[in-house]
Amino acid sequence: MTALLEVDDLHVAYGGIQALRGVSFAVDEGQVVTLIGANGAGKTTTLRAISGLVKPTRGNVRFAGKSLLGVAPHRIVARGLSHAPEGRGIFANLSVEENLDIGAYLRTDKAGVAKDREHALTLFPRLRERLQQNAGTLSGGEQQMLAIARALLARPRLLLLDEPSLGLAPQIVALIFQIVKQIAKEGTTILLVEQNAHMALKVADVGHVLEVGTLVTSGPAAALAADDAIRKAYLGVH
Amino acid sequence: MTKFVQLLLQTLTLGSLYALIALGYTLVYGILRFINFAHSDVVTFGAWIAFAIAGALGWASTGSPVFAMPVVMVLAMAASAALGFTIERLAYRPLRKAPRLNVLITAIGVSLLLQNAGQLQALFGKDPVKMPRLLSEAPLFKLAGVQVPWVDVVLVVLTIALVIALQWLVFRTKLGQAMRAVSWSEQTAALMGVPVDKVVSITFMIGSALAAAGGVLYGLKYRQLNQTADALWMLLGLKAFVAAVVGGIGNVRGAVLGAVLIAFIEVFGAGYVSSKMPDLFVFGVLIVMLLFRPAGLLGTPTVEKV
Numbered sequence: 001m002t003a004l005l006e007v008d009d010l011h012v013a014y015g016g017i018q019a020l021r022g023v024s025f026a027v028d029e030g031q032v033v034t035l036i037g038a039n040g041a042g043k044t045t046t047l048r049a050i051s052g053l054v055k056p057t058r059g060n061v062r063f064a065g066k067s068l069l070g071v072a073p074h075r076i077v078a079r080g081l082s083h084a085p086e087g088r089g090i091f092a093n094l095s096v097e098e099n100l101d102i103g104a105y106l107r108t109d110k111a112g113v114a115k116d117r118e119h120a121l122t123l124f125p126r127l128r129e130r131l132q133q134n135a136g137t138l139s140g141g142e143q144q145m146l147a148i149a150r151a152l153l154a155r156p157r158l159l160l161l162d163e164p165s166l167g168l169a170p171q172i173v174a175l176i177f178q179i180v181k182q183i184a185k186e187g188t189t190i191l192l193v194e195q196n197a198h199m200a201l202k203v204a205d206v207g208h209v210l211e212v213g214t215l216v217t218s219g220p221a222a223a224l225a226a227d228d229a230i231r232k233a234y235l236g237v238h
Numbered sequence: 239m240t241k242f243v244q245l246l247l248q249t250l251t252l253g254s255l256y257a258l259i260a261l262g263y264t265l266v267y268g269i270l271r272f273i274n275f276a277h278s279d280v281v282t283f284g285a286w287i288a289f290a291i292a293g294a295l296g297w298a299s300t301g302s303p304v305f306a307m308p309v310v311m312v313l314a315m316a317a318s319a320a321l322g323f324t325i326e327r328l329a330y331r332p333l334r335k336a337p338r339l340n341v342l343i344t345a346i347g348v349s350l351l352l353q354n355a356g357q358l359q360a361l362f363g364k365d366p367v368k369m370p371r372l373l374s375e376a377p378l379f380k381l382a383g384v385q386v387p388w389v390d391v392v393l394v395v396l397t398i399a400l401v402i403a404l405q406w407l408v409f410r411t412k413l414g415q416a417m418r419a420v421s422w423s424e425q426t427a428a429l430m431g432v433p434v435d436k437v438v439s440i441t442f443m444i445g446s447a448l449a450a451a452g453g454v455l456y457g458l459k460y461r462q463l464n465q466t467a468d469a470l471w472m473l474l475g476l477k478a479f480v481a482a483v484v485g486g487i488g489n490v491r492g493a494v495l496g497a498v499l500i501a502f503i504e505v506f507g508a509g510y511v512s513s514k515m516p517d518l519f520v521f522g523v524l525i526v527m528l529l530f531r532p533a534g535l536l537g538t539p540t541v542e543k544v
């Protein structure tokens with residue numbers, strides 16, 4: 001069986017800066033895989049390369065067996081890959097409802113969209129009360145909820161989440177991760193990028209540690225969480 | 239009173255022309271954050287192509303049928319939309335990720351190209367022409383002693399209809415939603431499945447079609463079409479641009495409000511203060527606005543897009 005997502009020897013450079021130097025990993029259908037690492041390790045770059053926002057200088061990305069190289073970002077979405085970007089990327093000039101609509105932009109199955117929208121609002125009831133509100137007026141936590149809900153409206157086979165915990169209070173982080181777990185349980189495959197290794201390794205099946213553009217450690221999430229070196233470097237345990 | 243009504247009527251017609259042109263500047267700025275300096279040349283092209291179409295269809299002389307004006311208008315708008323599409327595709331799209339200054343210089347280059355190409359004998363030529371009278375200049379009704387001609391009424395009513403249609407498109411349709419999303423962030427819009435290039439193309443086409451409507455109506459009202467590089471066209475475009483900035487560039491309602499305000503100041507300034515330098519008032523308003531409210535009347539102060 002081939003994996004749902006295969007990232008193979010991925011190299012990305014920004015001008016002269018080599019951000020990724022040969023990253024390879026796979027995500028199987030139904031898994032939650034996390035990519036952890038410090039600031040500037042290349043986590044966001046990896047997701048952007050998968051989504052087609054940056055062009056790799058070398059290597060390949062395959063999704064459901066087909067290469068994504070050279071495919072425009074909006075066509076990648078059409079193939080079943082949805083990306084909630086770092087910093088949430090909420091359209092602050094649109095209402096909450098319109099943000100959700102945009103998430104389903106490519107879908108034509110009205111009934112299916114209505115059902116998924118209902119489901120997303122059940123996962124994030126706070127959004128329901130704020131549908132008509134301008135999305136820019138939401139709190140950080142609510143914006144993150146909207147970013148995830150919006151990404152779900154594309155009905156993705158694979159959901160890419162870039163630092164959903166960024167800048168949020170611990171209770172909100174806990175709430176968000178609980179919902180990420182729920183989404184995974186309902187059958188969506190997830191590739192989760194996090195600096196919050198503690199939370200990420202709790203929800204993930206598999207973890208990879210990224211350091212300055214290369215994967216240094218990989219393994220079952222539970223094993224990584226128990227690894228002394230990782231505990232020291234990423235979990236703040238001394 | 240008669241003078242006042244006369245000036246008011248002038249404000250409405252001139253404001254309508256400015257509004258149609260200003261909308262193109264504001265739409266393109268709203269979505270790409272750049273000033274399309276070639277926009278006023280699309281206005282000129284729209285007016286001239288309408289003249290050419292009317293001639294080709296045999297409506298150059300008097301006594302053209304009533305449907306002549308709508309037919310010429312629709313064809314000129316379509317031709318200008320095609321021109322706008324081509325300009326974006328060939329000149330601006332390759333520079334989408336280049337520094338803004340490069341795009342600006344390219345836009346000036348496109349403008350010069352259109353101004354000079356238009357003077358070729360094979361295109362519109364060097365000599366001014368008289369636009370055929372496709373709209374009656376006969377009075378439709380009389381208001382406080384002022385004869386209101388057909389052409390003025392059609393001009394204002396058509397502008398209002400186009401503005402309402404645009405407003406509906408931008409705020410009530412899926413395409414409009416996509417346009418607003420791209421305006422906020424091209425990349426995030428792409429991540430949602432929005433075909434950004436297509437949305438940008440359509441935006442240019444809509445802006446260019448509205449510019450053509452402005453150009454054609456200008457021709458029908460003032461009748462005289464100067465050659466494409468004439469300063470008159472540039473001034474028309476420039477004042478519409480000022481209207482867009484004063485209203486808050488990027489804001490559709492702002493462009494209309496700014497257009498009416500600029501026309502009001504120009505017309506009433508000339509009518510009651512001094513008829514020597516009406517443009518002085520227009521650019522005076524621009525300077526005052528830039529000093530005290532740089533985001534414009536309806537614009538929200540925003541941080542520069544990164």
Ligand SMILES: Nc1ncnc2c1ncn2[C@@H]1O[C@H](COP(=O)(O)OP(=O)(O)OP(=O)(O)O)[C@@H](O)[C@H]1O
Nearest residue numbers: 014017019037038039040041042043044045046195
């Ligand atoms: N647009 C860009 N231009 C130039 N360099 C960039 C750009 N984006 C990222 N980089 C560089 O690439 C490297 C990887 O950045 P990336 O954003 O992928 O890191 P990250 O792991 O997501 O970090 P963080 O946890 O802070 O989000 C960094 O050195 C960064 O400075």
Ligand SMILES: [Mg+2]
Nearest residue numbers: 043044045086
């Ligand atoms: Mg990052």
